[in-house]
Amino acid sequence: MERSSKNYGKSKERKPTGKVGMMAVLLAVLVFLLVFIDLLLGSVRIPMSDVLKFIFTGSAGSEVSQNILFNFRLPRVLAAVLSGSALAVSGLLMQTIFRNPLADPSVLGISAGASLGVALVVMGSSALGLSFLGNQFSMVLAALAGSMLVLMLVMAVSVRVRNVIVILILGMMFGFAASAVTSILQYFSSEVSLKSFVIWTMGSLSSISGNQLWIFALLVFLGLVLAMLVARPLNVLGVGENYAQLLGYNVKAIRMVVFISTSLLAGSTTAFVGPVVFVGIAVPHVVRMAVKTSNHHVLLPTTLLAGAAFMLLIDTIAQLPGAGIVLPVNTVAALMGIPVVIYVIFKGSHFHAAS
């Protein structure tokens, strides 16, 4: 039996090392292409030559183009790249840690915590008559504080608890609690602040300004570095916590690093872009099916690139109506991403849920 299946084993399931390299290059090219297209789009028409000049030399030629590109479109494009890669990577981390293909950053309650923070600022402040709190920067701070608070709770639990599924359930409970409080705030808030909160929940890539972008980039960078540091133990954690421990890793410490990384990535994205769902679940899934590996030294960079590409694509589509109308990020992400995921799942004949 071994003999007869020898050829099959050799020809059909060849090691996809070269393929992965190709895919990474393709993804990088795709990201670059989408950056270009995304810069091209917007309410004001800017000639292609100006955009190309802007990309390669840093100045667009005409002052109007330069102003629009540098102050409006570049921040939007960078926000898309940062949030896309942050969400995708944090989704990958969660799926590996919980060994569950349906896990994403929201399972730890991090997004719900951020939402609660924003809800307190947007709706709570108007109720208390503290209107000065309602500005953009305080929303960001509140979102960060909310996600950090939930993370702290999750970490306090994870030091005590061995079983990762217990952490998953508790994280979801924290998330539900935060959502419940948010709902109460929504119920009692004024129409105006309710609307501004609802709009925030739909997500937006264009509300981020120059200085905030630096903070966003720094937080995402830190999160990504932490994720890369634990790439090796993540490979073993994917097999099971038993195996990680047996191979000499401190499981609780690694889990902690992963949680901090996730909260930096998902928390900052929720703060600056809004509670964007779907990217965190879908992108790592699609990447895993495409590269067919569970090695995080490969998965992390490809997921990062794919996340950036996906978010750029979403933003490109969100701009399509033209005339200055931009669709909310969340709706586009869902409507666009769902068919892609369904297609990929059906096409991958041996789709396995890691249990």
Next chain:
Amino acid sequence: MQPAEVIGIKNLVVGYGEGAMSDFTYPPINANAYKGEMVALVGRNGAGKSTLLRTISRLQPMMNGEITVNGATLESIGRSEFSQLVSFIPAEPVRLPNTTVSDFITLARYPYHGWFDGLSHTDTTMVGKALKAVNLFDYRNRFLDRLSDGERQRVMVAFAIAQDTPVILMDEPTAFLDLPSKFEIVRLLREQTLLGKTVIISTHDLQTAFGFVDTIWLMLREGIRIGSPEDLVLTGAIDSLMDGTLVKFDMSSGQFKYTNSKTLSAYVSGSKRSLVKWTAHALERLGYHVSSIVLDTTSIQVEVMESEGKIQWCIENHKRKPTFDSLRNLCMFIKLEMNAG
């Protein structure tokens, strides 16, 4: 001459420190395993076999007592040093999608690396060697989730080999396997003991335990009994395993058999020894005590004949003298007709 002790266990109490099972403990364990020894942990469900293996491999804290590996207590061994001393394959099968066999085995080499150094030439060699040892080198680029149970278990053995530890522990390595795969796994593990490794497996499969291991740790409610399989038979310890059941170890045949409360006896006659032997086997299975002479309590007399290549069974002392063309039909008749009422 005393062989070198690799695993030493003194007054070990295993169990669960917290939760619903906190007040439950197993009797203290004293045992040791030598270099190159193959040990089978045998005991009933809930006897603490997995718990003991998990405790030796430090997945679970011990409640009391001491375990030493090469003379050093478990507590004194560093995390990464320990992963180069003891490998443990838990009973739950690994489910890891999108992973090739060789990528998986490569994980077993992680204890030999720092955070940043990549795979060395030694690692690649070790992975290849481990796969060749279990005859799966040609499968190295197959995906894990495309393997049969038997192949996957061989991969797990390769994992332990690649981790290159003097002690290999496996929980239920032969569960769910067909007979050939079972023997293959045990043979592969035996091979490792010939290379000087100490292998401890837990098993419910007494045939495997009796046929192929050096030593059995028999975990009974009253404590652990240790010896070669034959030692345990001669001291009668093996019978204690079956306490509370209707099964007894039959020392003459080396097999486990039902003991019956009803004393039904049977007599089998026939021309060929093998025919008589297997007919008696079938009747014993039905709860009859087969004797070589007709006793006055004999409730059934079977004659087995062979003519022109056809075998026939006949119940001589039944009023209709029924005949059967297979033991299956004979057995079903006896079961339903003779035992009725």
